[in-house]
Each structure stands twice: as C-alpha cells, then as structure tokens.
Amino acid sequence: MATPPFDISMVFGIVFAVIIMTIFLLPLLLGVAVCASVVSYLIGKVPDKRAQAILPVAIALIFIAGYTPIDNFFRNAVAGNELLWSIQSLSMLFQIPFIIIVAMGAITLFPLVREHLTLTRPWFAIVAASVVAADYINIRNFMISMMHGPYPTEISNFLGTSLLEIVFQSCIFLSAMILSAAVFGVILFLQHAGSLVAAHRDRRGILICIVISLLILLPAAGVGGLAVFFRLVLQKLPGRILQIVVATGAVLVLALAGIVLSGISGMGSVVDLTILTMVIMALAVLVPFLYFFPVSGNDRDAVILLAGAVAADIVLSLLAVTLDLGERLTADPVSILTFASGGMVFAGCIFCAGLYIVTHQKNFPVSPGSDEVP
Numbered sequence: 001m002a003t004p005p006f007d008i009s010m011v012f013g014i015v016f017a018v019i020i021m022t023i024f025l026l027p028l029l030l031g032v033a034v035c036a037s038v039v040s041y042l043i044g045k046v047p048d049k050r051a052q053a054i055l056p057v058a059i060a061l062i063f064i065a066g067y068t069p070i071d072n073f074f075r076n077a078v079a080g081n082e083l084l085w086s087i088q089s090l091s092m093l094f095q096i097p098f099i100i101i102v103a104m105g106a107i108t109l110f111p112l113v114r115e116h117l118t119l120t121r122p123w124f125a126i127v128a129a130s131v132v133a134a135d136y137i138n139i140r141n142f143m144i145s146m147m148h149g150p151y152p153t154e155i156s157n158f159l160g161t162s163l164l165e166i167v168f169q170s171c172i173f174l175s176a177m178i179l180s181a182a183v184f185g186v187i188l189f190l191q192h193a194g195s196l197v198a199a200h201r202d203r204r205g206i207l208i209c210i211v212i213s214l215l216i217l218l219p220a221a222g223v224g225g226l227a228v229f230f231r232l233v234l235q236k237l238p239g240r241i242l243q244i245v246v247a248t249g250a251v252l253v254l255a256l257a258g259i260v261l262s263g264i265s266g267m268g269s270v271v272d273l274t275i276l277t278m279v280i281m282a283l284a285v286l287v288p289f290l291y292f293f294p295v296s297g298n299d300r301d302a303v304i305l306l307a308g309a310v311a312a313d314i315v316l317s318l319l320a321v322t323l324d325l326g327e328r329l330t331a332d333p334v335s336i337l338t339f340a341s342g343g344m345v346f347a348g349c350i351f352c353a354g355l356y357i358v359t360h361q362k363n364f365p366v367s368p369g370s371d372e373v374p
Helices: 009-024 026-044 048-065 067-079 082-086 090-108 110-114 122-146 163-195 203-216 220-234 241-261 271-293 299-322 333-359
Strands: none
Touching: 026 048, 026 090, 026 122, 048 067, 048 090, 048 163, 067 090, 067 163, 082 090, 090 110, 090 122, 090 163, 090 203, 110 122, 110 163, 110 220, 122 163, 163 203, 163 271, 163 299, 163 333, 203 333, 220 241, 220 271, 220 299, 220 333, 241 271, 241 333, 271 333, 299 333
C-alpha cells in the first residue's frame, strides 16, 4: 500500500486539537501534579529508603486492585446528594483513582534522579513529569475510545474489579512511569546543556530555543529523554560490557513482549504499544553510546546522547515514510528488530561523529564542574 501524501494541514490540526484538549484537561492535570508533589513530600519524610521506594508502588496497587469499588464509592457518595451532584467541579472526585495511579507512577522513579538534579526546587521535576504523563494518557485514552469504543470488561473479578480493568490501570501506571522517566531525562539533559553554555551571554535564549526544539521534535525527544535516563540507571552496573548486554537483552525481551501483546485481539486498546516502542528505541540507541562513551564523565556526553538519539529516531522515521517501510509500531517481529537495529546503526554513526568532533576540536569550552559524573 502506498504511503499517503504528507498533509501539513493535518499535522497542524492534530497539534491544535492536542492544545485544546490540554487546556480542557488543565484542572485534572493540576490535580495529578498536586497529588504527586504532596505524596512525594510525605514519602520523603520516611526515614527508610526501601520504604520510600515501595510506598508509591504499594499505593498504586491498592487503587488498581480496588479501582471499580473505589470509583463506585465516590460516585454513590455524590449521587446521594443532589446539591453535590449539581456542582460540576466535584466531578473531579470521580477521577481520584486515576489521579492517584498516575501520580504514583510519576514519582516512583524520582528517587533515581533526585540526587542528580540541580534544580533549586526538585519538586518542579515531579510537576512536569506528572502533567506530561497525565496529559498524554488522557488524550491517548480519549482517542482510543473514539476509534474503538470502550474496552470489554466481561472477565472474572478480583476484589470487585475486572481483571481487564486491572490490566488497563496497571498499564496506565507503567505508562506514567515511563513518560516520567523521559521527562526526568530531558531535565537532566537541559542541566548539562545549561552547564555547557553557562559562560555564553545568550545562555537563556539558547536554552529556550532548545526547549522549543524538543517540543517540536516530539516523540523523538521522548526517546532521547529515556535514553538519558536509562544511561543514568545502567551506570550503576559494573563494566561497559555488562551495561551493553543488559541494554541489548532488554531490547530483545521487550520486542518479544510487543509481539505477544500485539497478537492478542483488542489488547492494542489496553496496552500502549507506542510507549513500548519508545522504550525499545531508547535502549537500542543507547547501546552504541555505551560503546563509544564507556565512562560518561562530562556534560557534553549527555548532550551528545540525547541529540544523537533524537536525530537517529527522526532519520529512521523519515526513511520509513519515504521508502514506504511501514510504521515502527508493528506486530511483525522482523520489523520490530529491524527498526531497533536501524536505530543502533544511525545512532552509532552520530555518536562516532560526535566523539571525533569533541576529541579533535581544540579550545572546546567547558564550564567548571562539567567533569563531574551526572
């Protein structure tokens, strides 16, 4: 089947619709941000580090397992009072289970990056991550319901909640985790970029242009953010070979999982395969980076990683469209691994060029403290 012609008006229409929906969802997004910030602050007061790591997941599991009875409780509480039912703003009560699940997903991975953030108020990162995650998940669910209708729930129950509902809410929690990790990665990248241009007189203008570029280049920027985050996590493993093996193995396992999930009828409307594809591509482009930059000890390495990941993802997507190779999101195992391998190749070329430039360029401006491991 031939690829349909590129329609710029359709792109602007989609962007406009997303902006309108985001504005409409603003109260809900703020509710998620407030919930995530408050719970993160309270969990931070717990002295046991293991308890801090477990509590967000435990809270999410409680609301996932009891999603339907908890949702019914709030609806019955409001429905029993005509005055409360007439107050439209109280409809937010119906979203409390969703708000808490997304908020817990947004803060679960925050401890991994907290000590690496140089923000004067680290909770800004939680607000950004929770808002992005909630916005994406809501828009995605709305589009799925418009195209496929509500997903079936006629499956045996657990604690009053259907098993498919549990799977659906669990996927929302995991999606929030992954999207938040991408946001954290982008924030880390901006910190490193800010350090590199700290001495430049137009530092603020450069950073604003970078942020605008990342917004324009979505979702490739999400792949780059995830690559930066995964690199931070994999650095905790000893040795470059082990890091590369883990990243490559994760690509194969996730690709196999995508194949299995795609083969289940109707599962595409429950599991967000787009998020899964982002994770696969982020890990794929990270593999050559770990080879060329075994010890990431300065700011420019993080910048090269995100820029290379974004460039590789864009090039791969353009080739797929131009050559009519199909989409990266596919149930075909050969296609999944082919696109992932292509991401490794393109990213490897870009990282190799970046390594050559920074190695041979003299008088490269390095700000104080840039040799510190992020």
